[in-house]
Amino acid sequence: MKSVKSISRTDEAYARLKDDIRANCLAPGHLEPEPELAARLGMSRTPVHEALIRLEAEGLVEIVPRRGARVLPISADDMREIYEILTALEPEAAACLAARQPSEKEIDPLDQATQDMTDALDKGDLDRWVEADDRFHQTLLRLHGNKRLAAFVGALFDQSHRARMVTLRLREPPIISTAEHRIILEFLRRGDAEGTREAFRKHRQRTSVELISILEDYRLPHL
Amino acid sequence: MKSVKSISRTDEAYARLKDDIRANCLAPGHLEPEPELAARLGMSRTPVHEALIRLEAEGLVEIVPRRGARVLPISADDMREIYEILTALEPEAAACLAARQPSEKEIDPLDQATQDMTDALDKGDLDRWVEADDRFHQTLLRLHGNKRLAAFVGALFDQSHRARMVTLRLREPPIISTAEHRIILEFLRRGDAEGTREAFRKHRQRTSVELISILEDYRLPHL
DNA sequence: AAATATTTTAACGTATACATAGATGTATTT
DNA sequence: AAATACATCTATGTATACGTTAAAATATTT
Known part of the structure; x- marks a missing residue:
């Protein structure tokens, strides 16, 4: 039986962005405005923004006011x-x-x-x-x-x-x-x-x- | 000189909720819907919701779908x-x-x-x-x-x-x-x-x- | 031509609107 | 009276709208 627990858009955005970061599809340092991310993921800004807050809390991105989200480079x-x-x-x-x-x-x-x-x-x-x-x-x-x-x-x-x-x-x-x-x-x-x-x-x-x-x-x- | 860096509503909600939780003003286990929190804090749901996401990431609250936010008890x-x-x-x-x-x-x-x-x-x-x-x-x-x-x-x-x-x-x-x-x-x-x-x-x-x-x-x- | 001032653009923060779905309350049935 | 079915209510998830403000682009001045 398939667990179709209707994943939320926020969770979807979170999972996809995290995968892209891990897989290096989004280059370290890469800065992208929320509207662009939203368009690319096919959803509105709200769930994207919420996903970014979680990713920021986990230390994967940095939200730069009025610029977008930056993929944090690792030194x-x-x-x-x-x-x-x-x-x-x-x-x-x-x-x-x-x-x-x-x-x-x-x-x-x-x-x-x-x-x-x-x-x-x-x-x-x-x-x-x-x-x-x-x-x-x-x-x-x-x-x-x-x-x-x-x-x-x-x-x-x-x-x-x-x-x-x-x-x-x-x-x-x-x-x-x-x-x-x-x-x-x-x-x-x-x-x-x-x-x-x-x-x-x-x-x-x-x-x-x-x-x-x-x-x-x-x-x-x-x- | 006063650092008036115009704190965002999200940050305000985050700080006030966190203080209330630490000070035990919000009892452990306490469940409160977002609209109530928003009304109490004098702002719309959006910044409250964003603050809750951060507090959840820090392990202080749990967001319960369609019920609100619960202050996590400590065992x-x-x-x-x-x-x-x-x-x-x-x-x-x-x-x-x-x-x-x-x-x-x-x-x-x-x-x-x-x-x-x-x-x-x-x-x-x-x-x-x-x-x-x-x-x-x-x-x-x-x-x-x-x-x-x-x-x-x-x-x-x-x-x-x-x-x-x-x-x-x-x-x-x-x-x-x-x-x-x-x-x-x-x-x-x-x-x-x-x-x-x-x-x-x-x-x-x-x-x-x-x-x-x-x-x-x-x-x-x-x- | 370089530097500065001005205008324009656009991204974010926040509020609001709305559909959905779960929870609550009421009425009905046994 | 207890259990069940139905209707109502309400909180959330998400989209959208809008004002503010920083950045970018353009025009102006030196």
Whole structure:
């Protein structure tokens, strides 16, 4: 049975704009007046404006009075901010999850995600790799159960998505990252909270350094 | 010179509603239709609706289709979520700040805040105590410099404000808390990152346990 | 020609209008 | 009297209208 819950125009505008931003269809820095956006989306200004307020709250756009909405660019400093937070939050959540010894059934989607990462890596499909990577992290937080934490980390993932996609293509395939996920999963299975925390922290610190140095080495100030 | 930057109606509605929620003038769970809110605030529905979208994004209200806006109640579980995040983030940020050896001039507002806490405690002025406590935490994060982190922690403070105010009045005066801030400040001054982190973590863990057990002992499921 | 003043344009903020759909209240039936 | 069906009411979602004001374009002056 299909869930036809008559999506509102505001939700539609929100979803489409967010997708366009993530997919880099709307370039970072791009400024577009509301009437244009409304025309492009085939609706009036009202739902577009409401969607923009939500996107602004999530840190994806900036509403510039009398100019329109700007797609917020991401700088190396932004990535430092984002990864500092992820490094503090995710290992803690993972350790907490490990401590309560999740069942194999709960762990299964994480297992699936790591397999998909390996698979995508073999086939050189980086888009699918990132999708599986995201899925791993989001699933882990969902299992942990702290909704506020999951939502916030999700917003940070959205903000950094474009930059991650670009840098991923400027470096060697993410073999180490994939392996680290498998290690984290193994500690989780064993219910080893400390091991999980440290493995996750190491993973985040490494990816953080790697990502930011690419941004700086390639002189990519804004993505 | 007065900064008369002609505040927008949306901003006005946002600020007034947020203040009313923080001050418990709008009871938790309270549901009010937009037209009523608009009439009360002396403006049309549009800016009220836009303010509500922002407040919803910040986790203070929930927009219920065809019913109006509900002031979100805070449960013991919500407080667990919030304090888990604060415990992970704040000690990390404080340690990082300590590591870069802030100047005495930078530290001064923190010093001021702890003095104000001591002062308020002596005079039994709990409102002022909470204000100074909030100021300490927000100032520390501002000094640390991670804007996303500061904004998110600020939102969590707003969400938990009512519950903190109530529980504060159901227990002994916050002598230990006040002292702990002084200790954290001392480690900061010395540039002792590890000491700062541990002192802060201990502070958060203690306040967390204290607060949540009051909520549960007094059977206060929602505030 | 460059700089300034003026006019024109247009985007936003806000109010209002209206259709829809859910909630409330009333009447009817059993 | 309780339950159900019907009618009314009302809040929302969305479109549209309009005044204000910033930006852009044009004209004017130096």
